[in-house]
Amino acid sequence: MKFEVHLDSGTGRTKHVVDLEKEDASYKVFLDGQPVDANVILAAPNAVSVILNGTAFEIHIAPSLDGTYKLQTGPHEFQADIRDPRTWRGRKQSELEAEGRQQIIAPMPGRVIRLLVNVGDEVEAGQGLVVVEAMKMQNEIRSPKKGKVERLQANVGQNVNAGDVLCVVF
Amino acid sequence: MFRKILIANRGEIAVRILRACHEMGIPTVCVFSEVDRTALHIRLADEAYLIGPASSRESYLRIDKLIDVARRSGCDAIHPGYGFLAENPALPRACADAGITFIGPSPETMETMGSKTAGKQLARRADVPTVPGHDEPIDNPAEAQAIARDMGYPVVLKAVAGGGGKGMRVVPEDEAFASCWRDASSEALNAFGDARVFLEKYLLSPRHIEIQVFADAHGRVVSLGERECSIQRRHQKVIEEAPSTVVTPELRRKMGDAAVRLARAGGYVNAGTIEFLVDEDLNFYFLEVNTRLQVEHPVTEQVTGLDLVKLQIAIAAGHRLPFAWESISPRGHAMEVRIYAEDPDNNFFPCPGKIVARRIATGPGIRLDEGVYRGWTVPIEYDPLLSKLIAWGNSREETMARLRRALDEYTITGIRTNVSLFRRILAEPEFLRGEIHTKWLDELLALPHPPATPPRPGTEHAAAIAAAYWESLQPSSSSPSSQTPQSAPSRWKTEGRRTQLDPLP
Numbered sequence: 001m002k003f004e005v006h007l008d009s010g011t012g013r014t015k016h017v018v019d020l021e022k023e024d025a026s027y028k029v030f031l032d033g034q035p036v037d038a039n040v041i042l043a044a045p046n047a048v049s050v051i052l053n054g055t056a057f058e059i060h061i062a063p064s065l066d067g068t069y070k071l072q073t074g075p076h077e078f079q080a081d082i083r084d085p086r087t088w089r090g091r092k093q094s095e096l097e098a099e100g101r102q103q104i105i106a107p108m109p110g111r112v113i114r115l116l117v118n119v120g121d122e123v124e125a126g127q128g129l130v131v132v133e134a135m136k137m138q139n140e141i142r143s144p145k146k147g148k149v150e151r152l153q154a155n156v157g158q159n160v161n162a163g164d165v166l167c168v169v170f
Numbered sequence: 171m172f173r174k175i176l177i178a179n180r181g182e183i184a185v186r187i188l189r190a191c192h193e194m195g196i197p198t199v200c201v202f203s204e205v206d207r208t209a210l211h212i213r214l215a216d217e218a219y220l221i222g223p224a225s226s227r228e229s230y231l232r233i234d235k236l237i238d239v240a241r242r243s244g245c246d247a248i249h250p251g252y253g254f255l256a257e258n259p260a261l262p263r264a265c266a267d268a269g270i271t272f273i274g275p276s277p278e279t280m281e282t283m284g285s286k287t288a289g290k291q292l293a294r295r296a297d298v299p300t301v302p303g304h305d306e307p308i309d310n311p312a313e314a315q316a317i318a319r320d321m322g323y324p325v326v327l328k329a330v331a332g333g334g335g336k337g338m339r340v341v342p343e344d345e346a347f348a349s350c351w352r353d354a355s356s357e358a359l360n361a362f363g364d365a366r367v368f369l370e371k372y373l374l375s376p377r378h379i380e381i382q383v384f385a386d387a388h389g390r391v392v393s394l395g396e397r398e399c400s401i402q403r404r405h406q407k408v409i410e411e412a413p414s415t416v417v418t419p420e421l422r423r424k425m426g427d428a429a430v431r432l433a434r435a436g437g438y439v440n441a442g443t444i445e446f447l448v449d450e451d452l453n454f455y456f457l458e459v460n461t462r463l464q465v466e467h468p469v470t471e472q473v474t475g476l477d478l479v480k481l482q483i484a485i486a487a488g489h490r491l492p493f494a495w496e497s498i499s500p501r502g503h504a505m506e507v508r509i510y511a512e513d514p515d516n517n518f519f520p521c522p523g524k525i526v527a528r529r530i531a532t533g534p535g536i537r538l539d540e541g542v543y544r545g546w547t548v549p550i551e552y553d554p555l556l557s558k559l560i561a562w563g564n565s566r567e568e569t570m571a572r573l574r575r576a577l578d579e580y581t582i583t584g585i586r587t588n589v590s591l592f593r594r595i596l597a598e599p600e601f602l603r604g605e606i607h608t609k610w611l612d613e614l615l616a617l618p619h620p621p622a623t624p625p626r627p628g629t630e631h632a633a634a635i636a637a638a639y640w641e642s643l644q645p646s647s648s649s650p651s652s653q654t655p656q657s658a659p660s661r662w663k664t665e666g667r668r669t670q671l672d673p674l675p
Contacts, residue, residue, distance in 0.1 A: 003638035007630060011622075014630060018638035029635055036631070040639045045544070046527035046583045048636040052628045059636035060583045062526050069640065071633050074578055075593055076625045080637040137550075138519055 006081040007071075066126070066142070101170040102144050106160040110134030115156060121149045123169060130154050130166045143169050171487050172196055172247040172271065176240040177211065178261070179251030180230060182541040182558060183463075184211035187249050190479035199243045201236065203229035205549045210541045217243055224551045230254045233264045240270050247271040247486060249479075253553070256462040257284050273486040275440050275461050283436040283459040287330055287368050293456040296435035298428045301447060301455040303370025311351045314369055318347060324372040327351060329358030329365075335405025336361040340372055375607040376447040378402065379414050379454070381429035382470045384481060385438045386491045393426030394470050394478075395500050397443075400606045401595065403518070408611060409595060410466035411505040412473045415566065415604030416452060419499070425454055432456070441467075441482050447608075465508065465558070468539055472504035472562040503569040504562040507577070511554035513586040522548035526584030531576035535563050538580075548585060556587065566604070570596055594620070 002019045019030035020040075029038040036052065043049035043058065050057045060072040064079070071078040114131040117123060128140040129149070151168040154160065176199045177187050184200060188211060191198045200215035205224040212218045219239045222229035229235070231254060240248055248265055250256040250273070259277035266272070275283075282288045287305045294300060302321065307330045308314040318325045318341065327350055329337025337358030339350040351367070359365035377400040385391040398414035399407045417425070429444035436459075443464050445457040467478045485491070512518045524547045531538060540557035548554060559580060561573035574596050577589055595601050598614065 001638075001642050003641055005634040005637050007634055007637070009630070014634075016631070016634040018634055020638060020642055027639070031631055031635065036635075038632075038635055040635055042639075042643065044527065044529070047529065047581075048640055050632040050636050050639075052632045052635070055626065055628050055632075057626075057629065057632040057636070058529075059633055060527065060529070060581050061636065061640045062583045069637055071637060072581065072583065073625075073629060073633065075590060075622065076629060078630070078633045078637075080633070082637055082641045084641070137521060138516060 002084070004083040006083075008079040008081075010077065010079075101150070101168060102147070103165045104129055104141055104143065104167045104169060106132055106141070106162055106164045106166055108132070108134045108139070109161045110139070110159070112154045112156055112158045112160060112166070113138065115152060115154065116140070117149050117152070117167075119149050119152050123147060123149060129169070132160065132166075141166060145169060172245075172483065174199060174243065174245045174247075175273070175483070176201070176236065176243070176245040176248045176270075177215075177251065178230070178236050178248050179254055179256075180206055180209060180211060180541070180552065181555060182539050183251040183253075183465075184209075185214060185541045186539055187251060187479055188214055190477060190483065193477075194480060194483065196483070199239065199245050201230070201239055203551075205551055208546060210543055210546070219243070224549065226254065226552065233258075233261055236261075237264050237268050237270070241268060245270065247273055247483070249273040249482070250462065252462050252465055257460070259284075271486050273440070273482050275438055275442065279436050279438050280461045283432075283438065283442070284461045285330060286328060286458050289459050290456065292436055293432055296428075296431045298432050298456045299454065301370045301373065301457070304368055307366035307368050309366075311348065314351065314367075315344070315347045318369060319344060321369075321371055324374075325369050326372040327354040327367045327369050329354065329362060329367055331358065331362035331364040331366070337367065338405060341369075373447055373449055373455070375609060376449050376455075377414070377416065377606065378407075378445065378457070378608050379417065379425070379448050380443045380445040380460075380464075381425050382464075382467070382478075383429050383433045383438070383442050383444060384478075384485070384491060385433050385440065385442070386485050387439050387488060388490050390491045391430045391433045391438070392491055392498070393429050394474050394476065394498055396422060396425060397464075397466055397469055398606075399466065400608050401601075401611050402608050403611050403615065405608075407466065407508070409505065409507050409592070410469050411503065411566075411569075412469040413500045413503065416448070421452060421454075422499075428454070428456070432459070440485050441478055465555075466506055468537060468558060468560045469504040469506050469562075472537065472560060473500035473502055474498055475501070502562055502564050503566045504560060505566075505569050505573055506558055506560045507573065507592045508555060509557040509559055509580070509592075510588050511548050511556055511585050512588050514588045514591045518588065520550070520554045521586045522550045522554050523585040524548075525582055528583060529579060529581040531559060531580040533576070533579075535561050535569070535572045536576045537562075556582070570602070 005016045007014050021028040029036050039051040041049050046061050048059045062070045064070050069080040110132040113133045116128045123143045125146045127143050129143050130141045132139050147169045150170045154166040174197045175191050177184050188198045197216040199217045200211050201219050201221045202212050203224050221235040255261040259280040262272035262277040290300050290305050304317050324342050327339045339354040341347050341350045354367050355365040379396050381396050382394040396414050396417050397410050397412045399410045401409035443460040446454040447457050448454045511522050512520050528544050537560040542556050561569050563569040563572050
């Protein structure tokens with residue numbers, strides 16, 4: 001099985017193609033087309049143990065709400081976005097980007113605590129636009145498409161209801 | 171000894187008390203709110219009773235419901251833990267009326283010693299040094315401002331009924347007085363239902379060092395030594411240790427004697443903590459009394475070998491304190507970190523949620539006091555303290571090495587924790603040398619993050635392999651035909667909707 005793994009370490013982004021070939025009870029692993037000496041198992045719930053060229057790693061994995069995975073190993077964290085080129089299954093919006101003028105609405109009632117963009121800014125799909133605090137949690141509302149911020153209707157400190165338009169991206 | 175004990179609390183401290191009871195062979199009765207049905211203290215309890223909805227005002231703070239449960243279940247004692255009703259004299263009063271023993275001091279000592287102003291007056295009588303200030307609550311802001319001018323800025327305003335930094339404001343200069351006054355008194359009113367504040371001189375870089383005292387009902391009062399609690403974020407303790415790096419045996423004796431004098435003067439019985447501020451010349455000033463078990467009590471337990479909860483229960487049952495403890499001195503070193511469900515990269519915002527998976531820290535010199543488990547959802551309604559990780563060793567260096575090692579082992583998946591904060595503190599040269607004060611951490615956090623230690627070679631490749639492997643285990647991955655229309659919206663529908671929508675004006 002072949003996967004395209006996009007990793008974001010917070011300081012840089014990388015892309016790797018990982019091919020896992022079932023071989024007896026384990027897998028033969030190819031990284032970016034090259035065979036590697038890797039042994040990979042599920043050691044505990046949500047904990048994958050990888051022995052790569054003799055170096056042992058334990059990677060803790062949790063799914064995020066946006067369909068990516070959060071990876072944790074010791075003090076290091078990565079965000080992983082995975083695509084399976086064979087089935088071309090895209091993760092959520094990454095394959096199918098919204099089209100046309102998009103109204104970005106508040107998904108829950110809360111308070112606007114930060115604006116991350118200005119009117120006229122060019123934004124990427126998935127980029128944070130507005131931060132809404134609800135139930136003491138801060139939620140970043142992301143852009144569903146690449147485009148330009150046409151209008152910002154939210155003000156810092158403003159209380160919003162679910163469904164209220166926060167901004168418009170075109 | 172008691173027949174059965176009601177634990178009027180939740181979270182890690184309820185579990186801690188329950189364990190002491192079970193070691194003593196005493197059955198426990200636990201209480202829970204509607205969101206705590208699955209909490210660990212309920213899973214471990216002998217008996218458990220629902221006492222109301224999630225809001226603590228309608229559950230854990232309801233004295234009538236607690237007394238009712240204690241009566242119905244045949245409890246003859248109540249342990250309040252810390253927080254909630256632990257320092258509310260109404261609970262011991264209600265206990266006395268119901269013929270139930272309250273495991274803690276009397277309501278009268280709670281009032282005289284727990285109140286910051288009354289405690290200060292008592293300290294003066296007991297010849298315990300206090301921070302220069304004005305003991306009486308002040309009603310009139312203009313009058314208070316005049317006193318502040320006389321005393322010289324900075325001054326600090328504190329809620330009479332306060333604790334945990336609530337209702338507290340540092341006034342740096344005269345111009346800020348009015349707004350600080352307003353903030354402190356409104357916060358005090360909201361948090362404690364009492365808007366009264368008093369003021370005192372603000373020490374610039376003091377340490378917060380506290381003395382654990384124990385007193386039995388037969389007149390014996392002992393000090394169990396100090397805890398260094400200077401690592402605080404916005405007046406909330408983050409790391410505690412014992413012994414303190416600056417406390418010499420002589421200073422320990424002097425502070426211990428002062429604490430014992432104060433406890434005697436107040437007729438104190440059971441466990442209490444006398445908090446002091448210690449300035450750079452090692453002068454100590456009485457700050458306040460906590461008339462309860464402290465969150466950080468395990469560090470004292472680790473260096474004294476005593477079980478403070480069991481001692482509390484024994485004293486409440488009328489037992490005497492043994493002699494030998496009057497000259498107790500710490501053995502080795504202990505340090506505790508408070509692991510919270512909060513995001514250190516996002517201003518320490520609470521982020522409760524489901525604990526998807528976890529790896530526990532264990533091994534030599536490690537103790538984990540907690541009320542969480544894998545699969546449990548940390549409720550949003552309460553303090554998001556997950557675990558207290560305590561390390562001890564022969565020296566401070568060994569203790570810190572163990573703590574660092576245990577922090578690497580401790581992994582929670584699914585929610586964010588403040589573990590990276592402790593890694594950072596435990597790498598700071600000033601902390602390693604013990605050169606700390608109560609504002610040290612806030613100052614550190616105002617600095618830019620140091621560059622992260624580079625990961626071991628291969629980490630990123632291992633992460634990519636792990637992610638791909640994890641994906642291959644997900645049921646939907648190998649069967650694209652099982653995709654539901656929701657996860658892959660039809661392009662026909664999308665196009666149809668788009669054309670029907672009116673363009674925005």
